[in-house]
Amino acid sequence: xxxxxxxxxxxxxxxxxxxxxxPGRGRWIRPAARGxxxxxxxxxxxxxxxxxxxxxxxxxxxxxxxxxxAVHRSFYGGGTNIFQTKLDxxxxxxxxxxxxxxxxxxxxxxxxxxxGFIVLAMGLGLAVALLLNMKLPGIDxxxxxxxxxxxxxxxxxxxxWGNLFAPQFGFINRILEALGLHQADFxxxxxxxxxxxxxxxxxxxxxxxVILYLAALKSLPVDLLEAASVDGAGPWRxxxxxxxxxxRRATAVILVITTLTGLQTFTQIYxxxxxxxxxxxxxxxxxxxxxxxVQFNTGQADALAGILFLxxxxxxVIVVATIxxxxxxxx
Numbered sequence: 001x002x003x004x005x006x007x008x009x010x011x012x013x014x015x016x017x018x019x020x021x022x023p024g025r026g027r028w029i030r031p032a033a034r035g036x037x038x039x040x041x042x043x044x045x046x047x048x049x050x051x052x053x054x055x056x057x058x059x060x061x062x063x064x065x066x067x068x069x070a071v072h073r074s075f076y077g078g079g080t081n082i083f084q085t086k087l088d089x090x091x092x093x094x095x096x097x098x099x100x101x102x103x104x105x106x107x108x109x110x111x112x113x114x115x116g117f118i119v120l121a122m123g124l125g126l127a128v129a130l131l132l133n134m135k136l137p138g139i140d141x142x143x144x145x146x147x148x149x150x151x152x153x154x155x156x157x158x159x160x161w162g163n164l165f166a167p168q169f170g171f172i173n174r175i176l177e178a179l180g181l182h183q184a185d186f187x188x189x190x191x192x193x194x195x196x197x198x199x200x201x202x203x204x205x206x207x208x209x210v211i212l213y214l215a216a217l218k219s220l221p222v223d224l225l226e227a228a229s230v231d232g233a234g235p236w237r238x239x240x241x242x243x244x245x246x247x248r249r250a251t252a253v254i255l256v257i258t259t260l261t262g263l264q265t266f267t268q269i270y271x272x273x274x275x276x277x278x279x280x281x282x283x284x285x286x287x288x289x290x291x292x293x294v295q296f297n298t299g300q301a302d303a304l305a306g307i308l309f310l311x312x313x314x315x316x317v318i319v320v321a322t323i324x325x326x327x328x329x330x331x
Contacts (some may be wrong), residue, residue, distance in 0.1 A: 013049035067309065074302035090299070094309070098300035099293065105279050106287035106304070113283055114262035120202040121252075121258050125209025130239070132210070133217045143214075146207040154204060158271040161200045190280030193273050197281050200268050205261055209254055216250035217243070256316050263312055284308050297311055 074094050076087035099107075132143055149157060164171045165186040173183040186192045220243060228238050266285040269275060275282030275290065282290070284304055292301035 030140070041265055070302045071306050071309075072301060074306050077299045084298075087299075094299040094303040098303045098307075101300070102279060102282070102287055102290075103284070103304055105298075105305075106191035106282050106284045107307075108282040109194070109279070110263060110285075113194065113265065116198050116258060117201055117205075117265075118255070118258050120198070121206040121209055121262075122254060124202065124206045125254070126213050128206075128210045129213035129217055132214055140240065143210075146210045148207070149204045150207040150211075154267045155271060157204055158200065158268045161203075161268075162197075162272050165196050187273060188277055190277055193277060193281050197265075197268050197272055200272065201265055204268070205258075209258065212250060212254050212257075213247070216247055220246050248323055255319050255323065259315055259319070260312055261296075263308065263315075 073087070075089060075091060077090040077094060128146055132139055132146075165173075167173060167183060167185045167187075169305055172186075176183055184192055186196045218293065225238055225242060234240070263283075264285055265283055266289065269281055269283060269286045270289075273281040275286050285308070288301050288304045289306070291297050
């Protein structure tokens with residue numbers, strides 16, 4: 001085989017090209033163009049932008065544009081429907097009126113509901129995902145019951161849930177009666193009504209967290225866990241020092257999704273309690289619906305929508321900046 005000297009290889013400008021492709025040894029193939037530091041020159045990304053252009057355009061058309069219009073209309077009053085154009089500039093008056101006429105209570109209910117929703121949905125989701133990730137006989141067959149509530153329409157499950165908590169003939173009240181306890185009217189008590197809608201929301205959603213956490217657990221390095229087990233680390237130590245740090249990125253995504261879902265809850269409230277009693281189960285989204293389509297005050301509805309958007313944006317930025325940065329530092 002023909003030996004090529006290092007000087008000739010350097011002269012040819014093909015340090016990484018095989019000797020069989022150098023001049024004097026078969027056909028000459030020109031090396032790929034490289035930049036100043038030996039890196040490949042970047043090719044135009046016009047095709048990639050063309051592929052994502054439809055999604056970006058639809059998002060701007062149906063999300064960003066309506067959001068901008070809602071924020072703009074929140075500074076104007078006198079409108080009774082979303083198509084009215086003759087409006088009067090009122091500044092921040094819509095915001096103050098919306099907060100003083102039920103908006104502040106709606107924010108309080110939303111905060112309580114969202115915190116409980118996050119703790120229960122994420123805690124149950126992680127616990128069930130860890131259980132399903134264990135190598136036990138027949139454990140795979142238990143995945144379907146946790147996914148069914150996610151795919152079944154919320155309206156249908158909410159009607160079933162309402163019958164479970166119905167007074168006198170409801171399944172929950174019959175259990176209480178069989179235990180010798182007093183029956184409870186979950187729709188007339190503020191605390192019981194909030195517990196009812198919260199438990200329904202968690203039951204209907206936490207299966208999605210199970211799927212996300214289970215997918216993240218399946219992607220963890222098995223050799224690292226086996227090495228820790230050989231070194232004597234128990235299940236809790238393996239979870240505390242290996243699984244949990246590696247799950248921080250997935251936890252950040254799940255936390256954002258769960259938080260936004262809790263902030264935007266509406267369907268179960270509309271069907272189960274209609275915001276009652278006395279606004280005890282009326283979150284901010286239901287208050288927006290009430291302002292816009294019951295009281296026909298679009299200015300205050302847009303103001304509450306702007307407040308909800310700002311809260312969602314701030315929470316998302318904080319979660320990504322804290323948990324996401326910590327996960328990158330751990331890696």
